[in-house]
Amino acid sequence: MKSSHILLLLSLASTGAAAFELGAPKNNNTDNLVWTGHLSPDTDSVTSALIAAHIYGGTAVVPEGINPESQFVLDYCQIAAPKPLNDFSQKAVGLVDFNQKTQLHPTIDESSIVAIVDHHAIGGAPVNMTQVTPIDIRAWGSAATILADRAESLDIDLPAHLACTTLAGILSDTVVFQSSTTTEYDRYYAKELAKEAGIVDLKAFGQKMLEAKSDLSHISAAEILTMDYKNFSYGGKKVGIGVAETLTAQQLLDRRNEFVAAMISYKETQKLDHLFFAVIDTKNKRANLLWIDDIDAAIAAKAFTGQPKQGWLVLDGVTSRKRQIGPAIQGAIEGKK
Amino acid sequence: MKSSHILLLLSLASTGAAAFELGAPKNNNTDNLVWTGHLSPDTDSVTSALIAAHIYGGTAVVPEGINPESQFVLDYCQIAAPKPLNDFSQKAVGLVDFNQKTQLHPTIDESSIVAIVDHHAIGGAPVNMTQVTPIDIRAWGSAATILADRAESLDIDLPAHLACTTLAGILSDTVVFQSSTTTEYDRYYAKELAKEAGIVDLKAFGQKMLEAKSDLSHISAAEILTMDYKNFSYGGKKVGIGVAETLTAQQLLDRRNEFVAAMISYKETQKLDHLFFAVIDTKNKRANLLWIDDIDAAIAAKAFTGQPKQGWLVLDGVTSRKRQIGPAIQGAIEGKK
Structure with missing residues (x-):
């Protein structure tokens, strides 16, 4: 009816x-x-x-x-x-x-x-x-x-x-x-x-x-940075967040220097206010977060509590840009946190 | 199933x-x-x-x-x-x-x-x-x-x-x-x-x-201005648009001076960039639009084509703030028009 x-x-x-x-x-x-x-x-x-x-x-x-x-x-x-x-x-x-x-x-x-x-x-x-x-x-x-x-x-x-x-x-x-x-x-x-x-x-x-997305060994850090990447506007600031979800996180964590170089170049050419990159370890369900300067370090300190390890901030239980990483960074920038 | x-x-x-x-x-x-x-x-x-x-x-x-x-x-x-x-x-x-x-x-x-x-x-x-x-x-x-x-x-x-x-x-x-x-x-x-x-x-x-909303003779112009009123943010500007829908439009059109005074006061106290008020003549299906200074006159000139009559801009066929008045003003302010 x-x-x-x-x-x-x-x-x-x-x-x-x-x-x-x-x-x-x-x-x-x-x-x-x-x-x-x-x-x-x-x-x-x-x-x-x-x-x-x-x-x-x-x-x-x-x-x-x-x-x-x-x-x-x-x-x-x-x-x-x-x-x-x-x-x-x-x-x-x-x-x-x-x-x-x-x-x-x-x-x-x-x-x-x-x-x-x-x-x-x-x-x-x-x-x-x-x-x-x-x-x-x-x-x-x-x-x-x-x-x-x-x-x-x-x-x-x-x-x-x-x-x-x-x-x-x-x-x-x-x-x-x-x-x-x-x-x-x-x-x-x-x-x-x-x-x-x-x-x-x-x-x-x-x-x-x-597995299809995990083996990134033949792909450059610059490409990985923007492979699953989004720009946001938080509090009027231009914020980029790239993530790489992988079952074999250590493969990427070992390439920290390459990612730092790629991020320095990308942040500058894209005129970003803030840039973050996270290796999402889907096997162990944690994010490994990277940034490249003091401005972003201050944002990260407000947004997250985690332990640094080999130059990455390890965030246990964090796997989602949408639900976890993005909102935390937005909260830190907009002062809502 | x-x-x-x-x-x-x-x-x-x-x-x-x-x-x-x-x-x-x-x-x-x-x-x-x-x-x-x-x-x-x-x-x-x-x-x-x-x-x-x-x-x-x-x-x-x-x-x-x-x-x-x-x-x-x-x-x-x-x-x-x-x-x-x-x-x-x-x-x-x-x-x-x-x-x-x-x-x-x-x-x-x-x-x-x-x-x-x-x-x-x-x-x-x-x-x-x-x-x-x-x-x-x-x-x-x-x-x-x-x-x-x-x-x-x-x-x-x-x-x-x-x-x-x-x-x-x-x-x-x-x-x-x-x-x-x-x-x-x-x-x-x-x-x-x-x-x-x-x-x-x-x-x-x-x-x-x-009819219930048409007889506004005992209500002050300041109250009528904000009775069906919305603030918008168009291109970063604070824009107020009040409308009064009525079967007896002439009753309100005759009170133009009262509305002008109410709008001058309201625009200032609310620190608005732009303020418009429209008497919507629901019987004859047209809007009669009012503004109070040259800044808003310039917006109106970009947004609308209509004939002035007794100090109101008459917009035939215009009855909707949502579909017609708001978008036209937004277009004029944001330069999309």
């Missing part, structure tokens, strides 16, 4: 010139529509763009190159990579997995943003739009989980290869359910998607993903 | 320390929870707080006094007014019908905001939070409509008096479906709610609401 109301409503829903509706895909205008995640796209961002395009129409794209973990996932799931897009200027744009201006491709005109599906706080500097754009933010472990829930409630089936990538988005952002950001929704949809994808052992799949 | 998944999921959903879930009311922690709209609360804001408290638990409150239209609605629907709250400091706070910091009661700590249900753009200066707070923004005619949709999809019945106030929220914000912000969702839920409230002629109810 109730759900027949909603079906009726969907069939009645507004046409043509109307705003984008996350609850009524078939009424949306999808001309020139693309779905994109943030700069330095991670696996959640890439796979969320893919499922969003399946649900809502339009095309999944990436604003920058795909990282080794995402490439592994696309190969494993046998799905073509989203096309890189350098010029968003003639596009209607749906954003997945972020809401911050600092993470937006520079050619995206904010007036062309039609929808946002995300699982991050809007603190800092969210995109600034005059139009009313539908926003669905939930405190779930990944944007992929929210989109899996949208697909289910809209009764939209996912082909096996897309169930596979969406599962990968969940596993990647929750570090195979080990992150403190994991919710029961993530576990539930991961299980459902694994069934649809025909993946029997989802933890084994997650483990392969972790 | 699909919906049984969702029910299962809801029963599994995270407990205790977990974040607030707009999709799973019964798992939320509702200790000290209050629901509030913006400063200078309008009818959508008051009635949305009432329905949100019904769906999610907690208490509906108002951050400032209730306006004559809202008082008429509460009397008509025979429902107690939400309690005014002066100190939000020990509360968990759900926001309805706004997301701007400038419209937030000054005692609300942003870290205590647990959810936002709104139908406005996040341009300007949205609340700034480090925690991930669920946000549901849709480009619908009222926040009340979105909450009516939440109640329906969660299968939560509304008692007649609450269906009545929720209907009033929709009718007020859409100016009885005359505003350009009106969607099919607003029409659909208005009809459903009217049935549940036992209101046969919803347009007649809307007409009575319009």
Whole structure:
């Protein structure tokens, strides 16, 4: 009875010139529509763009190159990579997995943003739009989980290869359910998607993903610094935080001098007020934090309590930039802590 | 089959320390929870707080006094007014019908905001939070409509008096479906709610609401200026926009000198960069816009094309601060226009 109301409503829903509706895909205008995640796209961002395009129409794209973990996932799931897009200027744009201006491709005109599906706080500097754009933010472990829930409630089936990538988005952002950001929704949809994808052992799949991103021995420190990197605006300051999640942390910890050099150069060329880099040891569930000058040392001292070891600040139990590292740095800078 | 998944999921959903879930009311922690709209609360804001408290638990409150239209609605629907709250400091706070910091009661700590249900753009200066707070923004005619949709999809019945106030929220914000912000969702839920409230002629109810707010002859210009008033942050500037919606516009247009005096005083005491006031003639569907100095005249000249008449700028077809007046002023100030 109730759900027949909603079906009726969907069939009645507004046409043509109307705003984008996350609850009524078939009424949306999808001309020139693309779905994109943030700069330095991670696996959640890439796979969320893919499922969003399946649900809502339009095309999944990436604003920058795909990282080794995402490439592994696309190969494993046998799905073509989203096309890189350098010029968003003639596009209607749906954003997945972020809401911050600092993470937006520079050619995206904010007036062309039609929808946002995300699982991050809007603190800092969210995109600034005059139009009313539908926003669905939930405190779930990944944007992929929210989109899996949208697909289910809209009764939209996912082909096996897309169930596979969406599962990968969940596993990647929750570090195979080990992150403190994991919710029961993530576990539930991961299980459902694994069934649809025909993946029997989802933890084994997650483990392969972790391994795919763990071996960074042949990649330069400068590349690793920005491989999973985000810019934030905290208290008006430009703050960069890079993380590298790895099962083999010592491999990176031993390269401290290389990272210091890469960070000095990056902080200067990007004109950052603050820059932090963390090696996330996903095996031992701790972060190893690095910064390069006294200004950032003072921020770190306000933000964290941990023990220094071999020139890295060791933060036991810290694995999430979104939930732990970012908010602590924001609190220290904005004096809310 | 699909919906049984969702029910299962809801029963599994995270407990205790977990974040607030707009999709799973019964798992939320509702200790000290209050629901509030913006400063200078309008009818959508008051009635949305009432329905949100019904769906999610907690208490509906108002951050400032209730306006004559809202008082008429509460009397008509025979429902107690939400309690005014002066100190939000020990509360968990759900926001309805706004997301701007400038419209937030000054005692609300942003870290205590647990959810936002709104139908406005996040341009300007949205609340700034480090925690991930669920946000549901849709480009619908009222926040009340979105909450009516939440109640329906969660299968939560509304008692007649609450269906009545929720209907009033929709009718007020859409100016009885005359505003350009009106969607099919607003029409659909208005009809459903009217049935549940036992209101046969919803347009007649809307007409009575319009009349209730139209006779402002006994109210001072200073009070009318801030009765339906919002502060915005556009391009870093503090911008105030007051509107008065009325069926008897001439009554207010004749009081131009009083409004000028009230605005001069208000702009100075509130240290505003820009201040605008519009008499919205709901009968003839046009705005009559007023400002008081050359700085704001320059903004108005950039933002609008209309004809001056008796010292008011007449904007035919303009009835919405949210959709028309605010974005035009923001565009003029931020140079996006």
